[in-house]
Amino acid sequence: MDLLTPEFLTALLAAGIVSGVPLLFASLGETFAEQAGILNVGLEGIMLTGAFVAFMVALATGDHWFGLLGGAVAGMAVSLIMVVFCVRLGLDQIVVGIAIVLCAEGATSVLHDIWYSATYPRLPVVPDFRVPFLSELPILGGSLFSQPLIVYVGVAIVAVSAWAIRRTRWGLELRAAGERPDSLDAAGVSVVRTRTIAQLLCGALAGVGGAYLALVGAGTFVPFVTNGMGFIAIVIAMLARGRPWWSVLGGLLFGISLSMATALQLIGVQIPVDVVQMLPFISVIVVLVVFVRDSRLPSALGMPYLRGSR
């Protein structure tokens, strides 16, 4: 069948990675937040803000690394809202998350319209980093091993995160904060501080995810460019159950489903855009149903911690 030609598979994998990297970053960030007991419904808004700021910075400086940095900082700034309202004041995480999404959508759309709708600037293409030797391999070489450098940085971050969660003091405190915050408090560790760090980390990573989407994926910013990716990242994090490598897997799988259209067009199969856009969401529902018994969320997820409120 035409489907299994090397060209198609390479294109599919390459496009899948491009689409999947934002999910990788965002779901890794959400993993940190969820392990600490925070449910970030506003992730979509954080990614969107990261995308916009990255676009702005990259356009102004001409350097996509500054753009990525800008995305990270913007993501952290938006996360501060969650930190102040939810972690420190104990207000409802979901309501604040919805507010973040609304504000981010509104703000980025307005600013984009004011500054860029006249010119619709595009960014130069971000160069690929071709891994020596490995990038000569068939199929995998052209896709997996020829990606912008940030992708490999991302994978390295995943590796470090996996190690950190299991083997460092902070990782232990993180898991405790999500399971039994009162036990963590009794052990003399600040629950608020642990959750704050987790949330800011989540913001930075999600911001980078959004930035990648704008800089590499789309090459520009359009309002609502994330189109539900933030919500998919939440699901990936839930399924990952605190194991960062699953962010990579999940990102790749959903990324491939997102990029099916592009790949299929190459072999002349025309599938309506709407169907293709629905695929990731349908996959999520299917995966959720199949693995419904398998997932375990931290017990204190979504619950604010207020000392002495027993």
Added chain:
Amino acid sequence: MAEILPAAPGMSTAGTTVPAVELSAITKAFPGVIANDRISLQAMHGEVLCLLGENGAGKSTLMSILSGLYQPDSGTIAVDGREVAITSPRTGRELGIGMVYQHLSLIPTLTVLENLMLGSNPGVVLDETAALARLTELSETLGVHVDPTARIGSLALGQQQHIEIIKALWKGSKVLILDEPTSMLTPQGIAELQKVLLGLKTAGLAIIFITHKLHEAIAIGDRVSILKQGRVVGSLGPEDLRGMTAADVQARIVHIMFGDDGGQVAGIAELREGFDPVRARRADRSGTPVILELSAITAPGARGQHGITDASFAVREGEILGIAGVDGNGQRALAEVIAGQRKATAGEIRFAGEPITTLSVSQRQRLGLRYVTDDRLHEGVLGRYPVSINLVLKRIGDAPFWRRGAIDRTAINATARELIREFDIRTPSTDTSIGKLSGGNIQKALLARELSFDPRVVVFNKPTHGLDVRTINMVRERIRALAARGVGVIVISTDLDELIDLSDRVAVLFEGRIAGILDNGPDAATRIGELLVGVESAAAAA
């Protein structure tokens, strides 16, 4: 011997000894109540100080102050003679005060070693080698064996408590505080704990033991201080305790606690150990019909908890069947499968001869099967809702409270007022949020709800847990009155004294199975203890 404490100041045999911990005029108030009222106490090295008081006397608040969770409004704390301010749990631990809470503070999904390293690991990376070494040291001192890689959730409660003690002693402690440590233990577990405490005493630790059980305080304490309504109302030092018999001590303490009312409340099981033949209940009910029967019932446990496997027993009308066992051995599963909240995967339940295994919760309620849950605040009532609404929550949609679908608040309030009067529920009004009432009054409201409207079988889960003595008395009287009316009663309790006081027969629950059903009698406690020990050893050997 491991370094539990660096030196042993205050252990001089001659001259004055400096207390390990001294509280002077500690006062702490919350809106509407003074929890601690100018409390002064001394805990000496190498001694066990028992803090005795009923629920609500202020013990927990005091312990929270000592451990750094609360700050006192006034008064001072001195550790080894030096005045200190315990501003957080971390400070408390640095000062050498180790705390073992009543509700275990370990994290079930993490391993033993991870729990011990939490909050204690000096560097960025977890240093398992050092932690293992320290664990070995301390477990030797305690005389227990611990598997560092086991997940806490898989350990028995007694073992978890040993880990809690180890954690409390981790950084080197001068003082160990135990908050109601025996409430979750088997008789064997209690004996082990006493051994452990003896070892720690010899090592020079000062131990503060909080309890509401008089016989425990007398058995374990070198020094007993009695707390009542936030104040220290009396103290018995080692000199006092040495000269008196156990009975004398008990009488003296009862007098201190209750004054002239002593006689009235002396009948509370907490104050006595043993079976009182005067209050014996007839165990022979072969003539009366069986109202509830379980046959080979199996139901799954919730995450980490035991379910029920192959349970069979029958309850007759007017009989009180006690279910004994350590917490977490399937009590909740049993209660919920009878109530209908949990589905049985095997077996049958019969109510007055008719099978009800597939009936829903509300259908069983209508038949007269009631369940008084132990989780008052989070399952039994809706805290923010008024007392009046809570009293009719199991009758949503029924007349006269809902007429043709519409709510009738007048009718609800009328019934509420009646029930409030009948059950002596202390509440400012029928509209007060029930969460604002004391634990005792919430329990009375739960009783009012479950025991009205023709109950025929009532399951009580830990009905007197956390209540003050007077309410405990009242609840037990109601249970007896219920049985006297011909209602079949099941009382699930971790308090053996209570079960012996109330039950006609006692079933022993161990790891989800009924290990045996015994008639109540003079040596019931011993026999039940033996049964528990027997199945425990058999399980350990397996």
Added chain:
Amino acid sequence: MTQQTPGVSPGTEPLDLVESNPGRAEAWVGRLAFTLGPILLAFITCGILLAILGRDPIAFYRDILTGGVLRASGLQDSITRMVPILLIGAGLIVAFRASLWNLGADGQYLLAVAFVAGVGPSVVTAMPPVLGWIVLALGAVAIGAAWTIIPGVLKARYGLNEIVTTLMMSFIGVGIANLLVKGPFKGDQMVPQTGVIPADGMLWDLAGTTIHVGVIVALVVVLIVHVVLTRTSFGTRLDVLGANPRAAVHLGIDVPRLIVVAFMVSGGLIGLAAATDILGTFGYMRADWNPAYGLKVVPLVFLARLNILSLIPLAAFFGVLSIGGDYATRLAHLPNDFILLFVGLMLLFMIVTQYISARRARRDPTLPRRRSAAREATA
């Protein structure tokens, strides 16, 4: 994912059963402040942002007023815009009162819209209009309800987090709606849209206005919903489920069934909103059209403290904000997504004012009585 989703936060729970003395003047002032405060703060903040962006805030707000109220056509449009807001808001209230996060309103709405717009033209010409409207409305309600079944059942049987499932279904629903409009429901024109319902098949207008009778229908329906929620046993069961699902099981409520029913009622009301919009206002659906009410209405619903009577004036306010906002943003050369920012800020401010009032309530001014008695004893 067998995890109980955290319930609606304290302070946003419905007051009907909890409030003991609803007649106290003090309480009413407090509630008014609670509702108006966030709106005021949002106006001020947006005003500052407008100034930073180089627009005149006073002129902007004046334009909202002009566009939404002062112009006759604007006022009528605002009232018309209120209709879907009311029904969708009511749908969200039904779900939120049970602590069920129905965040899939967009998908439920658009699928029903596609249906009504797709088959509407044929239906209204094949039978008397009123009958046609009833048939289409029932169909829309059924579709809206049907689209909640999957998330509802997944939550009821497996405890699967409904935030995620309703959101996913929403995106899928939007996609299917677009496919239908571009495919089987496509009209005769070249453009990707459905056929248009002929003028005499559209809902009648109220005498002398451009406001269609859907507004009457909406008001009647939400008032009925209000009575059901506050006075019937069904409403009580919903509240109990929302307050504490564990207690609900213990109290004998059939929780799985109630979850599914609550979701379906919620979806049904949203479907009805779609029917009134198509039959009264639009008459057709263009592909890739999405008013995205799903998130926008959430702040209103919380501001109304999940109470339908409070929702009515807030829906009217949002109608004005929406129509007036279209007008004002056009004049100010801003995209009307600016309203998203306003509404989001409103929600943030609401949660802050809720926090402040909760803090104030916790601080009990009564002095401990025992202390004074003890002092007397020792004096």
